[in-house]
Amino acid sequence: MKAIVVEHPGSPAELTWTEVPDPEPAADEVLIDVAASAVNRADLLQAAGHYPPPPGASPILGLECSGTVAAVGRDVTGWTVGDQVCALLAGGGYAERVAVPAGQVLPVPDGVDLVEAAGLPEVACTVWSNLVMTAGLQAGRTVLIHGGGSGIGTMAIQVAKQLGATVAITASRPATLERCRELGADIAIDYHAEDFVTALPAATGGRGADIVLDVIGAKYLARNIAVLADGGRLVIIGMQGGSKAELDINALMRRRGGVIGTTLRSRPATGPGSKAEIVARVRAELWPLIARGAVRPVIDSVVDLPDAARAHRRVAEGGHVGKVLLRAPGGAGVSEPADGVLSHTPDREDKSRGDR
Numbered sequence: 001m002k003a004i005v006v007e008h009p010g011s012p013a014e015l016t017w018t019e020v021p022d023p024e025p026a027a028d029e030v031l032i033d034v035a036a037s038a039v040n041r042a043d044l045l046q047a048a049g050h051y052p053p054p055p056g057a058s059p060i061l062g063l064e065c066s067g068t069v070a071a072v073g074r075d076v077t078g079w080t081v082g083d084q085v086c087a088l089l090a091g092g093g094y095a096e097r098v099a100v101p102a103g104q105v106l107p108v109p110d111g112v113d114l115v116e117a118a119g120l121p122e123v124a125c126t127v128w129s130n131l132v133m134t135a136g137l138q139a140g141r142t143v144l145i146h147g148g149g150s151g152i153g154t155m156a157i158q159v160a161k162q163l164g165a166t167v168a169i170t171a172s173r174p175a176t177l178e179r180c181r182e183l184g185a186d187i188a189i190d191y192h193a194e195d196f197v198t199a200l201p202a203a204t205g206g207r208g209a210d211i212v213l214d215v216i217g218a219k220y221l222a223r224n225i226a227v228l229a230d231g232g233r234l235v236i237i238g239m240q241g242g243s244k245a246e247l248d249i250n251a252l253m254r255r256r257g258g259v260i261g262t263t264l265r266s267r268p269a270t271g272p273g274s275k276a277e278i279v280a281r282v283r284a285e286l287w288p289l290i291a292r293g294a295v296r297p298v299i300d301s302v303v304d305l306p307d308a309a310r311a312h313r314r315v316a317e318g319g320h321v322g323k324v325l326l327r328a329p330g331g332a333g334v335s336e337p338a339d340g341v342l343s344h345t346p347d348r349e350d351k352s353r354g355d356r
């Protein structure tokens with residue numbers, strides 16, 4: 001098969017579409033013919049040589065994919081050759097085929113096309129596991145989501161709204177702030193123009209956030225704690241602003257606050273706290289919201305997989321809203337791009353707006 005190989009790690013890395021050995025599914029795995037994958041910021045870090053795959057994972061980039069089941073291992077139940085699926089991967093998505101533990105496979109939700117579905121597993125599992133399973137989000141709470149226009153942010157806004165929360169976001173561009181409002185954000189803070197430490201309390205009658213979903217890390221630690229409501233939870237899932245910071249324990253104790261850090265990729269495939277556990281919850285609780293159109297994939301653009309370097313540049317430059325998808329050669333679901341990059345089509349955009 002062919003796959004994207006990182007020839008020279010760096011920023012930007014040299015990414016080459018080249019022949020590699022086919023994956024062999026283990027007894028508990030499903031082999032997927034990939035229709036599409038999607039770019040995650042972690043892919044850029046891995047391509048730069050800063051984020052090695054966990055032990056045993058494919059060295060090929062790609063934390064999610066959609067496609068058609070091509071083979072099932074002998075211990076697999078519930079999946080059949082020909083099923084259209086999407087999957088949460090520990091790696092290997094930027095390829096024509098990928099083998100994945102059966103517990104990380106999901107059906108393509110009703111109303112979502114096969115290529116779009118490639119952008120769902122990573123954001124769905126990250127958002128559901130952190131907001132719902134870890135932070136215990138409930139109706140009536142206020143959630144602050146940093147990077148509202150990111151793949152993660154666009155899913156988190158919609159999920160939090162569906163669960164009855166008041167949603168605040170930070171973002172940096174007028175168009176992104178507006179898109180976040182369209183997705184349901186009640187409070188949109190331009191992080192270049194305003195300090196969320198003053199803007200959020202001002203917009204919430206002084207209350208602040210019951211949950212902060214943070215992708216910045218060290219640079220925002222003190223300020224995130226400063227906006228926590230009593231009993232609030234700061235859930236850190238990214239380190240775009242560094243990994244080491246001083247924690248003001250006094251400030252945390254006064255709020256009876258909690259700080260939690262999680263990663264999805266390093267979780268075990270099965271067992272307590274595993275990817276399979278999250279995937280099962282996502283399938284049971286979030287997939288119905290997607291199937292009835294209450295939560296939609298937000299797609300920025302679709303790039304042909306052999307041109308993955310172009311997709312990485314789009315994410316590195318910023319300004320995208322939602323997911324950048326990578327369509328495998330022969331992947332179904334979108335029309336042929338003239339220049340290798342498809343913008344998100346208006347009819348799908350209208351649908352995602354009209355549903356809320």
Ligand SMILES: NC(=O)c1ccc[n+]([C@@H]2O[C@H](COP(=O)([O-])OP(=O)(O)OC[C@H]3O[C@@H](n4cnc5c(N)ncnc54)[C@H](OP(=O)(O)O)[C@@H]3O)[C@@H](O)[C@H]2O)c1
Pocket residue numbers: 039040041042122126146147148149150151152153170171172173176191215216236237238239240262263264265315318319320322
């Ligand atoms: N721990 C996990 O399991 C896990 C899983 C998936 C993703 N993540 C993390 O989640 C983050 C989003 O991932 P993604 O793939 O969706 O990335 P992405 O689409 O590239 O988004 C990055 C986002 O960061 C925002 N941002 C940058 N600097 C900011 C600042 N100072 N304040 C507020 N927002 C800022 C950007 O906002 P603007 O464009 O508006 O400037 C952009 O929306 C990444 O940090 C990633 O590593 C973690």
